[in-house]
Amino acid sequence: EPEVTQTPSHQVTQMGQEVILRCVPISNHLYFYWYRQILGQKVEFLVSFYNNEISEKSEIFDDQFSVERPDGSNFTLKIRSTKLEDSAMYFCASRAALGLVYEQYFGPGTRLTVT
């Protein structure tokens, strides 16, 4: 069964450093998402991406965040200058374009620890 993959599984970085989280969505999917989940809390929407541009973003997704689809397979989330409060699990998700079921397939996540 196709799945979303994410690398790395765990990233430790110092405050102020840039990080890039990588995702490979399911190959025939056209909608891509990033979510984050602070430990023990709910899953929070960050951004959605379609047709090579951001379609929606949340108030969390400020100027420190950016997304990119540099080639036909990867989807990346960059945090320019990490803060302690950016420590969380970051999930990538993708969705097929067709159909009436809006099921999103989540990757296994990247645990980001900012020290």
Add this chain to the structure above:
Amino acid sequence: GQQVMQIPQYQHVQEGEDFTTYCNSSTTLSNIQWYKQRPGGHPVFLIQLVKSGEVKKQKRLTFQFGEAKKNSSLHITATQTTDVGTYFCAGPRGGSNYKLTFGKGTLLTVNP
């Protein structure tokens, strides 16, 4: 902004007991989705409900969508240890079907 609330936050049951989690939205939803997240895992899609009053079953799981399309429930009959995890409901944000607002989830633990 749109709020999706879930209760209870935690539920501990003995294996074999039933379990229900409830989801309420501040706005009418075009659809509602349910996801399960095992401890240390990622959310996995369970089901989507679209119609007012809809009821769907998956083995021991029963999902309902309220008549007003503002609330939903997930009921598990005769829980098993494999049911352990956090159950999230999620609704479309701001009328868009392509982004989700998740509830805080209900963490279910099952005592064998």
